[in-house]
Amino acid sequence: MALGDSAEEPRFIETVGRRGYRFIGARALTWRKFVLAGFAVFVIVIAAAAYFGKKPQTTNTIHSIAVLPLTNLSRNQEQEFFADGMTDQLITDLAKIPGLDVISHQSVMRFKSSRASLKQIAHELGVDAVVEGTIMRDGSRVRVTAQLIDARTDRHLWxxxxxxxPDDVLSLQDEVAHDIAQQIGSKLVKAPRATPINSEAYLLYLRGRYEWNKLPPNFGPAMAFFEQSIKDDPNFALAYAGLADCYATRGGWKTPHTPSDDQTARSLAKKALRIDPSLSEAYTTLASLDRFTYDYAASESNFRRAIAANRHYIIAHQWYALLLIRLGRLDEAIREARIAVQLDPLSWYANATLATALEFSGRTVEAIERRQALMRLYPEDAQQHFKLF
Incomplete structure (x- = not known):
C-alpha cells in the first residue's frame, strides 16, 4: 500500500461491503488529536497544581493582624530595646500593606511576657491573625524566628x-515583612531609601524610641540616644523626628514647658521632612504645635498629610480628633477617635479621646460605656471614676 496501510487493521482506507472503499484517515487523525489534546490538558493540570501548591494556603482572608512583642533570647537583658524596636518596625512595615489593619505598638506591648492564649489575645485585640517570634543578638549575628497564626482556627500558617x-538588620526587617505579606496574599511595596542608613545610628534610634515609648516617657535617655544617632548619621530623618517628639511632648510630663522647646521641635521636624517628605511622625509633630498656637488651618493640613503618609499612625488620628473637638466638628472627631481605638484598642489615650468626643456630642450612653471600658482596662485610674461620678 502506498500509505503503508494494513488490510487487517486499516488506518486510512477500509473495505465497505457492496460499496467499495472508504477513506478513514480523517477519523484516525481526529482520534489522534483527541489523545494529544487530552495529554496536554493533563500536563497543564499537573503544572497548575504544582504552581498553586506553592502559594499560601489560608482558610480565610486575613484583614487584621497583631505583631506580638518578639521574645528576647539574648543573655544580655539590655538588648530588650532591640527586641521591642524590631517589633515596632515590623508593625510599621506591615501597616503599609493595603487593606490590612495592624494593631499599634502600645496595645500589643500589654501582652509582653503574657501567659494568655493566642486566641484570647487575638480576641482582646480584635484581630484575625497574630505574628509571634523570637530574636537573639549575640556578638556578630542576629537571629530571628517568626510565625504567622490564624487566631480564628489556631492554625499555624507559616x-x-x-x-x-547586625549591619544588615534593615534588610532582615524588610525580608520578614515581605514574607508575611506574601503569606496573607498581599504585596508589600516600600519606597526605596534615598540614602543608606548607618546601622549604628539605626540601633541608637531604636534605643531612643524604646525610652520614649515608656509610660511615662524617659525623656533624658531618649533625647541622648536620638542626638547620638544624628551625630552618627546627619541624614537620618527618623532620628530628627524622634528628637522633635521629645521636645514637643516633654512639657506634658511634669517637665517645665518653655517656648524654646516648641521652636526646637518645629525646627527638628522640618529638618526631618526635608530629608524624608513622607514622615508621618514629623507632620504630626508640626500639626500638634500648630494646634497649640491656634493655627487651626495649618494644624489640620499637617494632620491630613500625616494620615496620608501613614494611615496607621495612631497619634495622628488621636490628636486630629482633639483638634476636631475644639473646632466643634464632633462627628468627624468621633470618626477619627474610632479609627485610633481600632488601631490601638487597649490604649488609654485613644479610648479617652473617643469618650471625650462622645461626651461633647451629647451621646452620653456611649460615652459612659467607653469610660466603663477604660475602667476595666485601667482599674486604678481615678480619673475614670471621677468622670462617671
Missing part, C-alpha cells in the same frame, strides 16, 4: 528563621 549580620 514559620521561618532568619540570620544576619
Amino acid at each position: 514559620a521561618s528563621d532568619y540570620e544576619r549580620n
